[in-house]
Amino acid sequence: MLTTAIFIPIVAAIALAVLPRIARQADERTLRAVATIIAAIPLVLLVVAWLRFEGGGGFEQVESIDWIPTLGIGYRVGLDGLSLPLAAMTALLFVVSIAYPVDYRGRAIPYLALMLFLEGVSIGLFLALDLFLFFVFWDVSLVAMYFLIGAWGHGDAQRSALKFFIYTFAGSLPLLLAILGLYLATEPRTFDMAEIIRQQPLAGAGLYATLVFAGFFIGFAIKTPMVPVHTWLPPAHVDAPGPASAILAGVLLKMGTYGFVRILMAMLPETWAEFALPIAVLAAISIVYGALVALAQTNLKRLIAYTSVNHMGYVMLGLAAAGAAVTGQEAAQAVALTGATVEMVAHGLITGALFLVSGSILARGGTYEMDAYGGLLTRARSLTGLTALLAFASLGLPGLAGFVAEVQIFAGTLAIYPVLAAIALLGIVLTAALFLRLLGRMFLGALPERWREFPDLGRTEILTLGTLAAFVVLIGIVPAWLLGVIDSFAGPFVGRP
Amino acid sequence: MNDGAGMVAVVGDVLPEIALVLGGVVVLLYALVAGAERQMGAALLALVATGVAAVLTIAVLADPQKVTFFGTYARDGSALWGKLIVLAATAVTIGLSAPWFRRDPRHGEYYTLLLYSGLGAVLLAGATDLKELIVAMLLSSATGFVLSGYHRRSSPSAEAAIKYYLIGALANSAMLFGVALLFGLAGGTTLDALDTGLSGGIATVVGVGLVIVGVAFKIGAVPAYMWVPDVAQGAPAPVAAFVTAVPKVGGFIFLARFVLALPDGAIGWEVLVAVLAALTMTLGNLACLWQDDLRRLLGWSAVSQAGYGLMAIVAIGQSDLAVPALLFFLLAYVPANLAAFGVVVELRGRTALADYAGLARTRPLLAGALATSFLSFIGVPPLSGFVAKLLLFLVAIEVGYTWLAVVAAINTVISIFYYVRVLAPAYFGASAGPVRVLGRPAAVATLAAAGALIVTGIAAEPFLAAFRAAALLIR
């Protein structure tokens, strides 16, 4: 069933690309509707998987066949309390992003095909239980995103796309080398994640383990992105079309943090513990730095992009705390890990939606410069309301998803790294400041004459954004359904008694 | 050893080669008797010859692997798979050549030369003897020179050919001295003799160095790489596709055998090959960066790819995966190269980068083939090139050459830039107008090569299993 969830969009994408003659006759709305329906199939399947989820702590619903047994490579997919929420969030975000109206520039078919393809690949990445498969999905996602930004972006899109591609590919190669290093240490040699986690091949491996760790770390840190390797993010976001930005922020960034947990923390726990403090420091820097830089932005999308740096910093802080070598604080570590995972989901939904919103704003106003707007509440109530809700969610207001994540991250981290947690807390004041400024600048105050006829959100936009917002509120108010699933992973992971 | 039955037996070991020889003769005879308009028939005959040779090869694929012809020729898995890759590449080249040379009234013998050039690569792949090395190299080179200069009215073609020749002549001649020295030291010319006879003194060092230069010329590696971009740019496009790919198959496999015969630890061949690999890939990559001529870019990219291939050589003898890595590299590289050049051929040789703008709209399939080929060069999964690169990195790390893997990784990142420099306008740019193509055979050949990249990438297992079972014999 998981395989179906992964491959239905991929197959559909290939079918779309191969059979354009039939498809070409359909108009863009029909195509979008069809693509949305296809995109929703994995979501439905994942919901079913969720209902079947038992939460025993291990991998469930595993599907596996040999692929390249000579090298110990298999097609293995499955899920646990970590991957299930992320995969489901991915599917949801893709449905929304595909349904979201966007200017196709006369090339609706390749756009939708790429989006569907990327959906399958992204879900596959979160469900992959084989390092090789993981890497395949990892790299392919880059290519698909490259084309999405390059072909449907605006501004200096090709350049940004190239920068994105080269930068993240540069991250993926250390990752590949590290995977190989890890693989070479296994006995018998295998890429099977579960087996590697069981073997712990690099336990006590000293420098070798450190090198492998460094490879993974660089790869994931670029993707996450952590300061100072975040510079690809703002241009890629600014020039990408809205839905691609949403996917980039909502899904692709999560691949990095997911990799940290799934691979680094699970397979090299000793080394992670050894470096947990530096990672935590880096995360704290990401948090404060990301928020400060975001505060200075005048461009809406750049601002949101930098808040991603900030939010991913929270995730990393939680992960560093969760993997730190301390005893007696397992409960706090579990909370930190749960919080980090919730933050991945929450950030995906919130920032994804915010990027969609900014796409809509661009479509209406033609610019991302915040000072060009003002008083939009007068004309666009839905837009303002949704943006405000999302902004508050992003700054961690209780009752919304971000809070559930952040309070756990802070609470969990404080037990491990009190000083860093305290520094990181400054981030929430800064994000509050920047989002309130954003709301004030763009939506409140007097309406400039040129926006007299500023249109409010359309029905599709309200519906799609509303769906995301609903989940944001749902997680914020009754998160037990989510936290329970994640905790089934996080508790055993940190060895909570 | 000289009895008739034995002779027949050994002749049976080279049936595919004989098929190629005879095929070449038949093509030549046909070319001499057929009219100017009928020269295309030679292409079909040549195709049949490669087909027969391939069938004969596949027929013995499962037979015991051995060295035959009194220690001079190996019929092991490596040689056989090398042969199959060469034959497939030759067939694709024939497909590309037929429409390309349509206007040339005497291109019948071209196919003879093509077949013999392929034969040279095949023999090189199987050579376990320095004499055989020299003649196989000679056959491959001599035909290569001529093929490169086959456009007799074309000044770039002539220039490419003569540069190719001059560098080749120097490298080959230098190699002769090296072979002489090694023969003297080992007391024999077979790799077996080398394996037992070499010690590791200064004479060995010089001899081995000279031979490696000769092989480096064949595979287009530092220090004898200069012909590659020139030939890629100047030679007839199908020939460019051929000579930047096929001789490498033979060269690489021979090099692997050769280093296997060298005394362990007595001379630093691993370090040397690693350094050459690093230099080759870096130089090729850097030179690619600002090329505005696609063919030349492909030539340089062929240089850098040779550098990646050398990574497998470093691990020969130390890693079980070295031979599979090498063979898979060839399996990935050759079709990618052919597909990329195939696109050039099908587009009637257009080579200016600017001419590729908007190709995705005007010729989506060809753009797809180009993209597939380039992404495979970069090593993007699930294409063949990814598996190849994975294996290459793997063996390099396994034998302790992590730095080489890192250099290769950095180079890969650099390479994205120039490949994308072609792809981005092709996909995001606006086209200047209708794009004329050459003809169906070339398109089919190109798409077949590109398709092979996808198939061998996803279904890598059967090949890998076969490559794992493939021996690399020197005695």
Next chain:
Amino acid sequence: MSVLILPLLPLIAAALVWLTRRRPAFAGPMAVGSLVASILLGLWAAATGPVLEIVWSPAIQLSLRVDGFARVMVVLVPFIAAPIVAYAAVTEPAGRARLLALMLAFVAAMTVLVVAADFVTLLIGWELVGATSWALIGHGWRDRANVEAGTQAFLTTRLGDLGLYLAAGATFAATGSFAFAGLAQAATPWREIVAGGVLLAAAAKSAQVPFSPWLFAAMAGPTPVSALLHSATMVAAGAYLLIRLAPSLDAVAWFLPAIVIVGLVTALGGGIVAMAQTHMKRALAASTSAQYGLMFIAVGAGSTAAAGAQLVTHAAFKSLLFLAAGVAIHATGSQLLGGRRLGRALPFVAVATGVGALALAGLPPLGGAWSKEAIVAAAVETSATLGVATLVAGFLGALYVGRFQLLAFGTGGLAGRIRRPTLTQVAALAVLAVTTVALAILWMPGLSDVVEGLTDGELAAGSAWEFVVAVGLLVAAGFVLVLLDRRGRLSDLGLRPSIQVAVGDWWSLPRATSALVVAPTLRLSVALGRADDRVIDAGVRAAARMAQFVSSLMARRVEFSIDGVVGASAAATMITAAASRRFDDAGVDGAVEATGSGVGLAGHQSRRLQTGLTHHYFVIVAVGLVLIALILFAAR
């Protein structure tokens, strides 16, 4: 019916009010009605003490319970809110439904805060109160100044919220749960972190020094919002938190003294500010800080009961004063304290306000006097100095509230063309005034025990001389006021305007904050933002220039005209050197791109090796051969 209904009722009412915004007539009655229902519910809850646990995850259980001082608050909050909302419903025409809905949501958030029995729940209520206050203060959003005032308020209080996050985390680290219950057993240093966090959060919310100025900014909101903010909600949250948690944390040696210091500084400083302030609402705002300072003193002095009593009485008279101020402002259209003296024009309002003012001043037998006496008693019990200081603070209170009363509603001022309050407004005032008066019940013998029971705290036994001194000070304050009034110095106090402004503007604390915190942060952020656009570029450029120099030296030799060996090695060096160089015409930023263009340049250089001349190639082959031999030889 669970405790959840307490916050849910106003929340649902808020939603309903918002949904029926097209029919403004419904909004007011619906809002007030729901609040009345809330009062009843609160009474029920106070009597039964319902409890609710919501499990989020194994680590997080939200617990809501109505116990301790919460029993008072669940009644007090809607009780004070009801007249204010009624007042707002008739006063504010613009966006009335939104205003009322937000006020109800505000009450809901405050209720969550009040019934929270663990830190997560507390944080939820706490932050929601802050966010709602942002919306309330920025109610007049078409004027960006209002929005910015809301932002300032929110940010200041959120800065304090960090303390609560810290406290929550420390509690969890120490006890494995977020509940208040285990707090007393928390080990050091977690206990200290909790204490510090709680104090920070409480000080920020209750507008204590140095966070006090946000209350000034909050004056940008409509007057009913100010009334609500200052009385039973928002600002009260800080004091409420201390009342709830201080007993669990008194093991931390510095905790209570720190509270005292904060409270004392605010009470004295705020009192003077209120005295000097010429802006009507701001004078009241400063007085709020000062009054909460008194509550802090009480908590610090160990008498949460006194603090609780003060909270209640203050809620009543301060909301009364604010609404009165609203009437006064409405009447004249001016925010300034001076130049009105509406006593003649609005006699009833003047009387009602007078009741509030006297309560604040602490005139027995009003309830305000009782709670003030309790605080003084607790302070004296702690130390004589503190007692004296507290008395001084009380004296200041009497002074500024007297000044306020005289200037706003004294006799002899305007009587002519003013706008008169509506009946509902007057009724709201009346309700609050009556409440203020009714709180005189506190003087009833035996009620001390009830107060102690409701606050889970203790009252210090006051002595007679304290009472005498306090009343004496009150009389003295009256004399001073009369004296000033006679001389016509009541408004400007005989101070130079610049000094008065500096003092009145919270001792220039806002300017200091702006200069020391806000501006540097913004500057830093802009600088970082710029730096981020061209990461570490300068360093890279310097390295690039260096490399350029080296390679240009080499480049002269690359022509092969001379020694090919040198040329080849030079080219090789150049490739390496150029790898870090910057490529001029790209015009790009960023270290990565600089490296990228360095590589690009190396690309150009490496192409120069391919001269097209065969004999150069031969040289390369020859050099290569030598190198090969050397490597083979050396690496044996």
Next chain:
Amino acid sequence: MSTEAVLIVAAALFGIGVYGVLSQQSFVMLMMGIELLINGALLALVVLWARVAGGNPQGQMLGIVFMTVMAVEMAIGFALIAGVYRVRRADITEKLRRLKG
């Protein structure tokens, strides 16, 4: 006639060949240099065959192969020179620098 002496003669021929190859502009002269290289190689081969390799007949065969190489390279070389002269009127290397970079 020691082995070393003959090898040194071979080395000298090879060295002269290297000089010729690197210094000559004319294609024909270049080819003469290459001939000399092979000449040296051949001499070295034969002396090694006679003195060091124990007269292994493979050495004689190798000599034939060397001469084949010589012949083939010359033949192809002449043909290419003729060809390039026809289309480019070029007889020295400096005239062929269109393909570069």
Next chain:
Amino acid sequence: MIEGPLIDAAFFVFAAGAIVTGYRVFRTDSMVRAAFYLLASFAAVGGILVLLGSEFLGMVLILMMAGEMLVMAIVMVMFMMNPAGLNPMVMVHQNRTAAIAGIVAFVALSAVAVLGEFPDRPAPEPAAATQELGIELLGDSMLVFQTAGVALLSTMIGAVAIAGRRGRYGVAEDGSLEPPLQPDEEAMP
């Protein structure tokens, strides 16, 4: 193998001849003369080969070179921009680099000769080199022999294809060009 002072003397004569004439190849001002010096050098080497007991190779070398030089002379006359090929000429570049490279090559290979780890395995007497070569040629090295044959065949085909002026169908080079980008320009000549 034959030893003795006479042999040594002959060797020194041949050696000196080979080196001097070899050097003169690049030090003469006429290409034709250079060709004849080269021939002389080869002849001298052939002599040494004979001295070393490899009569067959020596003779073949001399004969082959004689023929080859003839061709070379013709080519020079035909194609060189110096039509007669007999006029004085100096056509060298990067002379110093070339000289250095030549000397380095010589020194390195001499070092190999002197310092090399060559085992002492003289050919057994009497040497029947030519006969053994015949056996080798048709026996153990048959594949090599055949390959060389194919190489020679391809060389012939190739040389004719490239250099032949008159093809089977008119002028050989006609139509031997890349296809034009637009097919309508592709009118057959």
